[in-house]
Amino acid sequence: MGFDQFVADRLDRLLGYATAITCDKHLAQDIVQNVLMRAQGKWERIGAMDAPYLYVKRMVTNDYLSWRHRRAAREIAVERGELARHVPSMADPAEAHAEREAMRARIAILPRKQRAALVLRFYEDCSDAEIAQVLGCTESTVRSQLSRALQTLRTHELARSVTLGVHS
Numbered sequence: 539m540g541f542d543q544f545v546a547d548r549l550d551r552l553l554g555y556a557t558a559i560t561c562d563k564h565l566a567q568d569i570v571q572n573v574l575m576r577a578q579g580k581w582e583r584i585g586a587m588d589a590p591y592l593y594v595k596r597m598v599t600n601d602y603l604s605w606r607h608r609r610a611a612r613e614i615a616v617e618r619g620e621l622a623r624h625v626p627s628m629a630d631p632a633e634a635h636a637e638r639e640a641m642r643a644r645i646a647i648l649p650r651k652q653r654a655a656l657v658l659r660f661y662e663d664c665s666d667a668e669i670a671q672v673l674g675c676t677e678s679t680v681r682s683q684l685s686r687a688l689q690t691l692r693t694h695e696l697a698r699s700v701t702l703g704v705h706s
Contacts, residue, residue, distance in 0.1 A: 544590060544594075548591055548594070552574075553566055555595060558661045559598075559599070561643070569598055574594075576597065596671065596672045596673075599654050602650070603650050644695075645657070647691075651683055652686055652687035654672075655669055655684050656684060656687045666681060
């Protein structure tokens with residue numbers, strides 16, 4: 539498959555994945571654009587791989603986890619957390635959007651690798667082996683990251699519901 543066909547087939551999925559792990563569509567677009575520009579120059583090698591999509595997804599993940607985006611991602615996570623508390627629930631398509639924004643705000647509290655593992659598992663439906671390949675770690679590390687992420691989310695939700703119950 540050529541690079542242009544790869545982009546035509548996979549761009550939406552890459553953008554969706556990047557948006558899920560960054561919690562910001564603009565940052566996600568920047569990351570995917572940077573990655574695809576780098577991938578295009580190496581496409582002869584990447585396109586010959588067994589799973590070029592997983593390789594490019596790993597490039598997206600690594601770019602997200604890199605130092606260049608840490609500050610921007612931290613600022614976005616805080617901003618999203620504040621905005622999610624003010625999104626009204628409506629019985630129309632905006633409700634689905636609000637739910638996605640609220641979920642992004644919830645996972646934004648997670649450390650970057652835990653967030654990436656969680657998105658790969660539940661958004662991308664990847665196996666432990668695929669997640670390990672994308673994150674460049676072992677399958678046991680993937681299971682550990684997922685376990686910690688879910689525990690953090692449970693603890694955070696419990697604390698949030700207790701706080702809301704006290705102030706009601």
